[in-house]
Amino acid sequence: MNQARRGRPRDAQVDERVLRTAAGLLLERGYNGLSIDEVAERAGVAKTTLYRRWPTKDHLAVAVVARLQDxxxxxxxxxxxxxxxxxxxxxxxxxxxxxxxxxxxxxxxxxxxxxxxxxxxxxxxxxxxxxxxxxxxxxxxxxxxxxxxxxxxxxxxxxxxxxxxxxxxxxxxxxxxxxxxxxxxxxxxxxxxxxxxxxxxxxxxxxxxx
Amino acid sequence: MNQARRGRPRDAQVDERVLRTAAGLLLERGYNGLSIDEVAERAGVAKTTLYRRWPTKDHLAVAVVARLQDxxxxxxxxxxxxxxxxxxxxxxxxxxxxxxxxxxxxxxxxxxxxxxxxxxxxxxxxxxxxxxxxxxxxxxxxxxxxxxxxxxxxxxxxxxxxxxxxxxxxxxxxxxxxxxxxxxxxxxxxxxxxxxxxxxxxxxxxxxxx
DNA sequence: TCATTTACGCTACTGTAGTAGCGTAAATGA
DNA sequence: TCATTTACGCTACTACAGTAGCGTAAATGA
Structure with a gap:
């Protein structure tokens, strides 16, 4: 399934870099210290791109924590x-x-x-x-x-x-x-x-x- | 206790009006719909005065709910x-x-x-x-x-x-x-x-x- | 009366979540 | 080759929480 779709493919590195950066900030500074602007800058990704994948900061945080739980x-x-x-x-x-x-x-x-x-x-x-x-x-x-x-x-x-x-x-x-x-x-x-x-x-x- | 203190006394109506206004907004629109700016405007109180009594929106919300619980x-x-x-x-x-x-x-x-x-x-x-x-x-x-x-x-x-x-x-x-x-x-x-x-x-x- | 103290209002500011719109990059299909 | 589609980056914007600073109002104490 999931055959090659029409347009430009997503950059898989974006997920990786954003989630790793966000995990670092979240664990180090807590929920309030997790700033979307800072995640975007540190991960080298445009803020708008970030919002295209995770519609809110809550969604990003959930994704981060979900990755950490086995x-x-x-x-x-x-x-x-x-x-x-x-x-x-x-x-x-x-x-x-x-x-x-x-x-x-x-x-x-x-x-x-x-x-x-x-x-x-x-x-x-x-x-x-x-x-x-x-x-x-x-x-x-x-x-x-x-x-x-x-x-x-x-x-x-x-x-x-x-x-x-x-x-x-x-x-x-x-x-x-x-x-x-x-x-x-x-x-x-x-x-x-x-x-x-x-x-x-x-x-x-x-x-x-x- | 609590003898008349030095400076200008607090206006007791501020608490009353703010808490009632905030309760209305909180119950009607939920936590996110509770806007400090709007509470201040509707209650006829300066936003800064509001922040002098409740240091954050969380504190205000807690005060509102505490009043509702017997x-x-x-x-x-x-x-x-x-x-x-x-x-x-x-x-x-x-x-x-x-x-x-x-x-x-x-x-x-x-x-x-x-x-x-x-x-x-x-x-x-x-x-x-x-x-x-x-x-x-x-x-x-x-x-x-x-x-x-x-x-x-x-x-x-x-x-x-x-x-x-x-x-x-x-x-x-x-x-x-x-x-x-x-x-x-x-x-x-x-x-x-x-x-x-x-x-x-x-x-x-x-x-x-x- | 007058200095002091505390409360209030106002304007202006910062920081951050989230959005709109545009231009461009990278893929596919014809 | 070229139109289409989707992803990305960028700038600019809104909305809201919270702060700084100043002027003024209302009380007390001397």
Whole structure:
């Protein structure tokens, strides 16, 4: 597919140079420090050309971050507690990678930074929001499969509300990053999965047989 | 306290007129449609005066939304399932109130809208982020008290991870609004609380006494 | 009364996202 | 060869957030 089309072909180097320049600025100076004019100048590309490929700064930033994320799958070891914990840690790692962007290293960093701007970009532009929702849906479908297999194995309740379970798990991570500023790491992922699997209700003691 | 200070006193009508004008624009046209120039002109206030009170547009928007939220407490009826559900519904209502801002009514609206912009504002400005975290901490302290009382009553497990429980509950709501675009309503609040309280693990059957 | 202090309005400015319009470069098809 | 199509660069422009500086208004304290 994609036979040679009519007019002048796009310069493939433009994408490469712009995205690399933009990634540098974004990670070094944060979302606000990412200036389209500066990207254009440093990449040696006309600003108008840049806008022909990415209609807004939000779109460019999304493209930059998308290139940095390697969206590998979810392992299924047969131990649902471990698999969910690993999955949560993967999401946490991706969030933490963006969290520190544009801040001076050293003091501990609780900023949502780039993550919050990308979420806002999804709210501002329907196409970006749709793209994000597709990424979410793909991830979610994989995780739902994982859960369904564990349910059939008898590890999880038969009447499990799998969609809510995933909301709770991933939601807690995003909530910490975006709202409370609390850290998300392996230890938290373990607490999170434990709480979701074991539940909060007190189980009635089983009386010993007479 | 706050004795009459030295210089010319602030005009109290400025706050009133600006915030009302800004609220109108924000709710009608969304965050992007909120223009400082237009607010200043419509409110009959100099733009510079406006900037002396709210240092950025983000600060103004936060002030507008803060005025619209009535942050009442959390009820404690003695039934933790019901109390948590009511609490989740309150948060969901507050989120939904902002969700539709700036969009044409009619077709169903899954946009994060103003919520996402406020979260981003908290990430952009340390003072706004701190303010948000304080609101969160106050709410959280109340909810932790509710949970602790239920735990002492024996409704909840003795070794409960209360902080994680609240992350899971509130996090799922924010996650839906900000990331997946799914609706948050009373029915969802009920599913959410049920999942968190009952857990996902399959309970071993208790063998009948011989 | 008068200096001081703080608030307000006004004009003018910078910086940045995004657009319009034109000329030109590089490909294809006839 | 030449018209067509698409990409690129350039200049100039609008819109909006935010700032600087100045003059003036309204309060207090001496």
């Amino acid at each position: 969206d590998d799958g979810i392992d299924d070891t047969g131990d649902i507690r471990r698999d969910l914990t690993d999955y949560m840690e993967k999401i946490a790692d991706a969030l933490n990678r963006m969290r520190s962007a544009g801040r001076t290293a050293g003091r501990d960093d609780r900023s949502a930074g780039v993550v919050a701007e990308l979420v806002a970009a999804g709210a501002r532009h329907d196409d970006i929001g749709e793209m994000g929702r597709q990424v979410y849906a793909r991830r979610n479908a994989l995780a739902l499969g994982l859960i369904e297999r564990a349910r059939l194995r008898g590890e999880l309740r038969a009447d499990l509300d799998a969609a809510v379970l995933l909301d709770q798990l991933a939601g807690a991570l995003y909530y910490r990053v975006l709202v409370t500023g609390a850290p998300v790491d392996r230890a938290y992922a373990e607490r999170l999965v434990a709480a979701a699997l074991d539940g909060a209700m007190n189980r009635k003691e089983i009386p010993p047989c007479p | 942050d009442d407490g959390i009820d404690d009826t003695g039934d933790i399932r019901r109390d948590l559900t009511d609490y989740m519904e309150k948060i969901a209502d507050a989120l939904n109130r902002m969700r539709s801002a700036g969009r044409t009514a009619g077709r169903d609206d899954r946009s994060a809208g103003v919520v996402a912009e406020l979260v981003a504002a908290g990430a952009r400005h340390d003072d706004i982020g701190e303010m948000g975290r304080q609101v969160y901490a106050r709410r959280n302290a109340l909810a932790l008290g509710l949970i602790e009382r239920a735990r002492l009553r024996g409704e909840l497990r003795a070794d409960l991870d209360a902080a994680v429980l609240l992350d899971q509950l509130a996090g799922a709501l924010y996650y839906r609004v900000l990331v997946t675009g799914a609706p948050v309503d009373r029915a969802y609040a009920e599913r959410l609380v049920a999942a968190a309280l009952d857990g996902a693990m399959n309970r071993k059957e208790i063998p009948p006494c011989p």
